Amino acid sequence: MYTEHSLDAVPSGSKTQARAAAVLQLPALPDDEQITENVPFDEIVVGQSASRSRELTMDDVRLFAAVSANRNPVHLDARFAAGSGHGKVIAHGMWSGALVSGLIGSRLPGPGTVYLSQDLHFLHTISVGDRITATVTVLEKRLADKVVVLECGCVNQDGVLVASGVAEVVAPGAKVRAEAVELPEVQLIGHHQYDALLKKCETLAPVPTAVAYPCNEPSLRAAVDAAQAGLIEPVLVGPARDIRAIAARHGLAIDGYRLIDVEYPKDAAETAARLARDGEVEALMKGSLHTDELMGAVVRKDNALRTAARISHVFVMHVPTYARTLLITDAAINISPSLEDKVHIVQNAIHLAQVLGVSKPNVAILSAVENVNPKIPSTLEAAVLCKMADRGQITGGVLDGPLAFDNAISVEAARTKGITSPVAGNADILLVPDMVAGNMLAKQLTFLANADAAGIVLGAKVPVILTSRADNLRSRLASCAIAALLANANRLLAQAARGL
Template sequence: MGLYHQANDFPEDNAFNGYEMLMDACKNLEPINVAVVHPCDDVSLSSALDAAEKGLIIPILVGPQARIRAVAEEHGLDLSPYKIIDVEHSHASAAKSVELIRLGAAEALMKGSLHTDELLAEVVNKATGLRTERRISHCFIMDVPTYPKPLIVTDGAVNITPNLKAKADICQNAIELAQVLRIQQPKVAVLSAVETINPEIPSTIDAAALCKMADRGQIVGGILDGPLALDNAISMEAARTKKIVSPVAGQADILLVPNLEAGNILAKQLTFLARAEAAGVIMGARVPIILTSRADTLRARLASCAVAVLLVYARRATLKSPV
């Protein structure tokens, strides 16, 4: 995708282009209604409008109308085509946006200029939120120039120190996302620092348990292996050197990290040191939640919206399928 450099700054290491793949997948799809939560700064507001101009979303701007219009006026943004729902503050923006989902007026959420925790508190509210039987989790969908296919990193933004049950949900969420991205049977590398079970390293125990859960049908749709160190997960040469025989080693589609710190650091290392691009979406709620960073460029934000579009269309197809 080339978020931080022009395409001609570096030689292309592979032919995969995640941004173009996502845009192409959405080109014949009608835009989806998205509740944009508290778009009260230039980045969040312009991102929503840019996604609308690309034909990805129909934004419903939820927040203090005076602030939204002031931002638009300051930055020369035309709000005339778009609906604004006036609420008092960011907390009310989150609550109203979730209500729009429950009423069927929108099919996805897009985080604006409010704290992630404030939005997710409304999403997971037991009485009025968008909970499912599964835990919510975040996925970075990464386009790494030195890797020949999309790479999903999870969870580097929501679950701080997930236990085994939470990791199973995180894994299932990522598998379902990968399948929407046309990876039919994604390969999941459950990461740790080593490839062998070590009782002193809890992530190796969790990795082994997750693999057995997949064997028993408690996690479905993917091929799991772990524990795997990062090099063995993404490098066939490293796996051969360590004599690791695995259907996942060297060709992972999903990197399931031990905790939020590991995932966040890994994704940002890939972005800033390996010229990767990262779309971001939260899975596990009734609808996808577009979650981006202020440091993301326009292409990353559009890619995140495109992922949400594909998820919404997949959900529609599931709801229409006969039982």
């Protein structure tokens, strides 16, 4: 009996249609399967059988759903399945049929077989973690048309028959023996990290948020979508006539939101900043104005939104091929930060990671190499930042650097280069040398690695949500969710300071 190695399961998310995010490689074939060999009609004997076993993973369920376009939530949504008659997620019935089909096509009769019919009865459900053994047994041979009739059965790890039936196939007439065809890697792109982020906000009240100049459809829709998701309570700041016209043209319901009529982008930014200064809102959100117009209002002294920390930006990245949420900083605000600036940038990012649930984040300080080189300033700064963390001048995280990007995110790459570090291969935060490097890195992950990126500005008294016209709905909502978590953390700190 041949037993396939199962694929590693990836933890599922908490929302409907949450999908795993991993690159799946089909298991290596054992020695006796490196060569594919069939059983031609003349060699088949009545009573002959073949078997194959496989453990069902959630990845199998998701992949089958993707290929078949079967979105039945009993297979994909744990909460829905819990309320069904099954009590938990179950496999698609035809998944067991696929096991039978694979066995017939690769083992008995094997390559060259043509299906005529398949009859299957599904007797019991299959759950994630069940180990199913599919068996086909020759019942009959028909010489006239080279048809073989096969009894098909699938049993679970407890010996319970879960599916049974009969297949009729045309067996190959000639012997085939060749190297097994290499199957492709399969990548399931999903958003379980995103779902987990939204779940953190389920018990929080919507955050009053001034949306500065939402004068195009993407920025206004972002605010409406976030409000409908219960993340923010928008205050729309901009030309009222234009905003209402955009809402009407695109079917966006804004009648329930406060609307402050301000004509120009710069004035909208100033008004939004003053709302934050006066405590009327707890977050700011960029509309269709330029980022520097909004940030100019944020840093203006008379708006009193500055703190002792330097303003910095963080991309919160959900990368399908990386198990951790990845924070990249600074990729949007500080162009060529000094060493002193980077102290603030790192500390801001550590605080955000803690708010997101990482109690002691790993900080990888990136450069082109992993050794200190006096000719590369970023390596010197990395060494100094690590020593500052050792002396308590940067707190709350574990710092290491300089690290090249591969060493920061790959344990194997770090091991190959002889790097022993709790950070290498397990980074939560990537501190980039400058804005150009950070911006390119974040956009490469977004457009080449299918990552979701949420943008947030830290260091002011309120979080500032920066969204881009290129952002999808997930990224926009994630940015608002992060702001909601930060606003809640700020609220709790203020209450603690007042002794409440």
